[in-house]
Amino acid sequence: MEGECIHIRRLTEGSMSYGNFYWEFIKTNTPVIVTGVSIKWECSNWLLKHGQENNIYSSEINFDYLKQQIGDRLVVVTKCSTHDESTVSVEMQFHEFLNYWRNQILSSKADVNNVTAPKILYLKDWHLKAQLPNYEFYKVPQYFASDWLNEYLEEHKLDDYRFVYMGPKNSWTPLHIDVFGSYSWSTNIYGRKKWILLPPGEQFKLLGPRGSLPCNIKEEMLIEKSVNFLIIYQHENETLFVPSGWYHQVLNVTDTISVNHNWFNGTNIKYIWCNITENLRKVMNEILEFRQYVNFKEDCQQILKCNFGLNISDFLEILCFIANSRLTLYMKRYRSKDMSGNRKSVNSHPDNFHIHYDLKSINMLSKFIAQDKIVFNCSTLYDRCMNLIDITQEIFLER
Ligand SMILES: O=C(O)CCC(=O)C(=O)O
Ligand SMILES: [Fe+2]
Incomplete structure (x- = not known):
């Protein structure tokens, strides 16, 4: 209704x-x-x-x-x-x-x-x-x-x-x-x-x-x-x-x-990413007349940071920090325990669930991000994405 x-x-x-x-x-x-x-x-x-x-x-x-x-x-x-x-x-x-x-x-x-x-x-x-x-x-x-x-x-x-x-x-x-x-x-x-x-x-x-x-x-x-x-x-x-x-x-x-x-967290992170890129595209359109300048891409990221509060590099930095912190926890505490992120194990202590769930969401998002045209065409951003996929992948291969 x-x-x-x-x-x-x-x-x-x-x-x-x-x-x-x-x-x-x-x-x-x-x-x-x-x-x-x-x-x-x-x-x-x-x-x-x-x-x-x-x-x-x-x-x-x-x-x-x-x-x-x-x-x-x-x-x-x-x-x-x-x-x-x-x-x-x-x-x-x-x-x-x-x-x-x-x-x-x-x-x-x-x-x-x-x-x-x-x-x-x-x-x-x-x-x-x-x-x-x-x-x-x-x-x-x-x-x-x-x-x-x-x-x-x-x-x-x-x-x-x-x-x-x-x-x-x-x-x-x-x-x-x-x-x-x-x-x-x-x-x-x-x-x-x-x-x-x-x-x-x-x-x-x-x-x-x-x-x-x-x-x-x-x-x-x-x-x-x-x-x-x-x-x-x-x-x-x-x-x-x-x-x-x-x-x-x-x-x-x-x-x-x-x-x-x-x-935000592993559940709405893709939505946040989509908001960032939508805002970046708006910035690019606004200053399109300067696209021939060598620093065009960097300037767009700078403007995005000022207007929106986060740019792509900051975002990847957050993902990297969370991934590393969850991996450290994983190595320290849970290596031998059941880490399945399915509905059953979610009911245990939040830490148990989040180590796996967070790494999995970063892994999936990084794969998605790597296909974005802006990221794909910038070697620094692309390499950071690949690194994120690498470090978060390990935990799945191990299971
Ligand atoms: O309490 C308010 O005035 C605004 C709070 C708000 O917008 C929020 O928590 O998202
Ligand atoms: Fe609000």
């Missing part, structure tokens, strides 16, 4: 084995909510919990604890427009943002009739974990442990995709697809978010005459245009898995704090 609001499954963390979760949600690219994730995280101290009434605790943000734990540091906040994407970013000290937020809460309590339109500042995409690596304020939910992107970036001390979001009621993120076409998981520490999610391909029904997408979508618009969509109200301690290629828009229905990661 078209214009349909699809429903999402909710399950408690630990109620399903890692393997079953992987096959049922990650492998099928299906959104799901995992409940009870962050109850024991250190960042639950960012809240002040009040007494229990009818089994419901009320809580508020513990601004003093936040100030004390995180200290002062420069943060970039986004000024949210109420109706469009025209966002402006400003830098301020973390304590200034907290003061703004505390005052905002106080004045909205005083202004019960909502007479004055509040200024909305959203502290988003904040690399708090990278800034305070020793502060263990959250744990990656077990089901999302296989994260090649941040594993590589963290090891190389590069800018990662691990974020904190803090925003007052009505702060929001316009319609978008995640960086590189990655997955995201997002855990609400405090407050409630409303998500609108579109299954891959549904966004085309929203394209305007000049081929652009609206940045602020409403349910009525989606129904009118027969777009299938998902509305999700995400509560405290709940983690939403946002699959690859699903456009989404997010509204903080109340004051909200969340932690999220963008990531």
